[in-house]
Amino acid sequence: MNDVLVRAKGLRREFGNGQRPVVAVADATFEICAGDRIALVGPSGSGKTSLLHIIAALxxxxxxxxEWPALGRAEDLRPGPVALAFQGPSLLPPLTVAENVALPALLAGTAEATAAAAAQALIEQLGLAEVASKLPEEISGGQAQRAGMARALMGEPRLILADExxxxxxxxxxxxxxxxxxRHVEAAGTALVVATHDQAMADRLPLRWTMTERILQTGTSCTL
Ligand SMILES: Nc1ncnc2c1ncn2[C@@H]1O[C@H](COP(=O)(O)OP(=O)(O)OP(=O)(O)O)[C@@H](O)[C@H]1O
Ligand SMILES: [Mg+2]
Incomplete structure (x- = not known):
């Protein structure tokens, strides 16, 4: 039997409390199991980021x-069993790229030298060696995005949420x-949810969830 990492029923998210709130997510019911690889697709503004932030307990x-049956309490998810690679800028401005990437491991109590070595390996794999000692304001948007992914991979999470x-x-x-x-998620059996407009990315993920009129269509749930 597969571990249920996340279970959600009837999720709704509205923004604003005036006469006309914006409904970002109208209805989402789903389970995410250990090792699931899911593409979350849907038009711009359809609620993908809003949904990922709820799954991450942000x-x-x-x-x-x-609820997160196999992962624990909302307040213990990050840094920890859940990692989120944000759609927008997310690196901490006073820290270098290498320090940003190492941070989840340091917060989890990993020794500094071990964390730095693991961060360096991810930085090299993602083609960021030249900017490792730079500050976030000194690097390009694409480099910052790759650094955000390196940071998400860093803490060996059980679920990675990657937003575009x-x-x-x-x-x-x-x-x-x-x-x-x-390579990382297959080696570690990590579950993965990727919000994406990139067909090449979606093609590499076996499950597809679609946001339609702000309602999540999942088709498949945990493998029985
Ligand atoms: N903090 C917020 N306050 C008010 N409205 C918001 C907020 N965040 C999102 N929204 C609204 O909620 C809806 C869904 O936004 P969301 O960012 O989740 O979409 P998305 O599917 O991720 O879009 P994209 O593909 O462009 O990233 C949009 O109408 C957006 O304007
Ligand atoms: Mg988004």
Missing amino acids: DQPSAGVI PTGQLDRAAAAGLMDVLF
């Missing part, structure tokens, strides 16, 4: 229930990032 639903991880990359850099990402 945000709370306006209605509905979400190739959105700012050219085709070669996107292919490189995908190779690194899939």
